[in-house]
Amino acid sequence: ENEGKKIYHFEVGQPDFPTPxxxxxxxxxxxxxxxxxxxxxxxxxxxxxxxxxxxxxxxxxxxxxxxxxxxxxxxxxxxxxxxxxxxxxxxxxxxxxxxxxxxxxxxxxxxxxxxxxxxxxxxxxxxxxxxxxxxxxxxxxxxxxxxxxxxxxxxxxxxxxxxxxxxxxxxxxxxxxxxxxxxxxxxxxxxxxxxxxxxxxxxxxxxxxxxxxxxxxxxxxxxxxxxxxxxxxxxxxxxxxxxxxxxxxxxxxxxGDQSSIEQMVAEYQKRRDVITHLFNEIEGIACLNPKGAFYVFPNFVEYGLSSATLSELFLMKTGICTTPGVAFGDKYDSYLRFSYSASLEDIEEGIAVLVKFLPTIK
Ligand SMILES: Cc1ncc(COP(=O)(O)O)c(C=O)c1O
CATH class of the missing domain: 3.40.640.10 (Type I PLP-dependent aspartate aminotransferase-like (Major domain))
Incomplete structure (x- = not known):
């Protein structure tokens, strides 16, 4: 990022909205x-x-x-x-x-x-x-x-x-x-x-x-x-x-006024719908459509790589930053956590970049 490269921040665990x-x-x-x-x-x-x-x-x-x-x-x-x-x-x-x-x-x-x-x-x-x-x-x-x-x-x-x-x-x-x-x-x-x-x-x-x-x-x-x-x-x-x-x-x-929560929830729901739809269009990736938080946890088992290797490859080759599934338990080493606390444009652009990159590692 410091070198001016585009990084898609899907690893973040915090809202991208300002405090009300x-x-x-x-x-x-x-x-x-x-x-x-x-x-x-x-x-x-x-x-x-x-x-x-x-x-x-x-x-x-x-x-x-x-x-x-x-x-x-x-x-x-x-x-x-x-x-x-x-x-x-x-x-x-x-x-x-x-x-x-x-x-x-x-x-x-x-x-x-x-x-x-x-x-x-x-x-x-x-x-x-x-x-x-x-x-x-x-x-x-x-x-x-x-x-x-x-x-x-x-x-x-x-x-x-x-x-x-x-x-x-x-x-x-x-x-x-x-x-x-x-x-x-x-x-x-x-x-x-x-x-x-x-x-x-x-x-x-x-x-x-x-x-x-x-x-x-x-x-x-x-x-x-x-x-x-x-x-x-x-x-x-x-x-x-x-x-x-x-x-x-x-x-x-x-x-005080709670409308900021409603606005954030409406925006997150839109992003969730987009990101799960985009993942499920990719052959070989299973991604559930969850009802809460701002994360999805797709399974990349078809690629046969550990989550740390996948995560590093994505970052180094495409600028897509994710959290390896193994951090959440040994059994989840074929998963990556994607946070959709990122703009819709970044979600659409980032997943498109991923779609192009994935065939190169299969
Ligand atoms: C499940 C869960 N619990 C607690 C926290 C911590 O929240 P806080 O910022 O209030 O310490 C987080 C933050 O990522 C979280 O994901």
């Missing part, structure tokens, strides 16, 4: 008001209230002052949640393909990530899941809509997970960060609608994807009082708190 103006203004206002000090480790009351209010509007009730912690990004919510709930030697099930960060965090706590493979569009295979449950399993991580497939879990699948968690006494980490980015009228169920007591659920969410706020670093977790207060202790002694002005901006994001 009302949210930016709320952040600037907070800075101008001098709201630049440490905040309570749990988060500022207006943000915790706004999170409580946004779920109440969907019929999900909890106490924002007890059941929520705001963190610097969903990543920190996840890590503090894992630290508070997982012991060394535990097995943690990952509904795979799974975002690589889960694996890294779990291993860093001397626990073992164990993949449970889903079918196609992130659909649960009940027998496969049951087969992986053992006495050493203390948690299961789900991520719906899913990174990298864009697949979603149905309410029935989430209920099945909850029933198994109850029967076998494990915790469910439900990463719902892409929940607003859903298409074709699909409505994503939150695990909190199923486990209203929050006894064995920790929901992870954040502002990076829904409000295009990746650089602001703001996420949160919702769970039972005991887990959240342990997470508050971890945060107090690590990051202290999420940035103050960022938290004010986040409160505005949740309480």
């Amino acid at each position: 103006e009302n949210v930016v203004n709320a952040g600037i206002e907070a800075l101008k008001k001098g709201l630049t000090r440490y905040t309570p480790a749990r988060g500022i009351p207006p943000l915790l209230d706004a999170i409580e209010g946004s779920y109440k509007a969907r019929g999900i009730d909890f106490d924002g002052s007890k059941n929520v912690i705001a963190t610097p990004g969903a990543k920190m919510a996840l890590f503090a949640g894992f630290m508070a709930s997982i012991d060394s030697g535990d097995d943690v099930l990952l509904l795979a393909p799974a975002w690589p960060t889960y694996r890294v965090m779990i291993r860093s706590l001397n626990a073992k990530p164990v993949d449970v493979h889903t079918n196609g569009n992130y659909e649960i295979d009940e027998e496969k899941l049951k087969h992986k449950i053992s006495r050493t399993v203390s948690a299961l991580v789900i991520n719906t809509p899913n990174n990298p497939t864009g697949g979603v879990l149905s309410k029935e699948n989430m209920k099945l997970i909850y029933d198994l968690a109850e029967d076998h006494d494990f915790v469910v980490f439900s990463d719902e960060i892409y929940e607003t980015l859903v298409y074709d009228g699909f409505k994503q169920t939150s695990m909190l609608e199923i486990d209203s007591t929050m006894e064995r659920t920790l929901v992870i969410n954040g502002f990076s994807k829904s409000y295009a706020m990746t650089g602001w670093r703001l996420g949160y977790a919702i769970g039972n009082e005991e887990t959240i207060s342990n997470m508050v202790r971890i945060q107090q002694n690590t990051t202290s708190c999420a940035a103050s002005f960022t938290q004010y901006a986040g409160a505005k994001a949740l309480t």
Whole structure:
């Protein structure tokens, strides 16, 4: 790119839209008001209230002052949640393909990530899941809509997970960060609608994807009082708190005009339709049409190359940048993740370049 070559950025995991103006203004206002000090480790009351209010509007009730912690990004919510709930030697099930960060965090706590493979569009295979449950399993991580497939879990699948968690006494980490980015009228169920007591659920969410706020670093977790207060202790002694002005901006994001989400979703859906259509026109490539997030995960098995080799070849020979499937689990080494957080022109032009290049490696 520095040499002036065209690079098609299909590897990015962040929205290409700007943060909505009302949210930016709320952040600037907070800075101008001098709201630049440490905040309570749990988060500022207006943000915790706004999170409580946004779920109440969907019929999900909890106490924002007890059941929520705001963190610097969903990543920190996840890590503090894992630290508070997982012991060394535990097995943690990952509904795979799974975002690589889960694996890294779990291993860093001397626990073992164990993949449970889903079918196609992130659909649960009940027998496969049951087969992986053992006495050493203390948690299961789900991520719906899913990174990298864009697949979603149905309410029935989430209920099945909850029933198994109850029967076998494990915790469910439900990463719902892409929940607003859903298409074709699909409505994503939150695990909190199923486990209203929050006894064995920790929901992870954040502002990076829904409000295009990746650089602001703001996420949160919702769970039972005991887990959240342990997470508050971890945060107090690590990051202290999420940035103050960022938290004010986040409160505005949740309480202000939501039309920016609708606009982003409409645009993503258009791009998804185009990219899946283009992939499925290529002979030998299978690409599902997922209902959420901003990724597709086509299978290049016919080309007989590892995902790292394919990804490197695409980049070096065509300028198409992708994420190798193997990053999401060993079983996915014939897949590549394409993010459609890229303009329609880049999607159309980039896939046309790919179509020309593919016959040269077959
Ligand atoms: C599945 C998933 N969870 C969490 C995150 C992290 O979000 P944040 O920017 O809030 O840390 C990402 C970002 O790529 C993600 O894909």
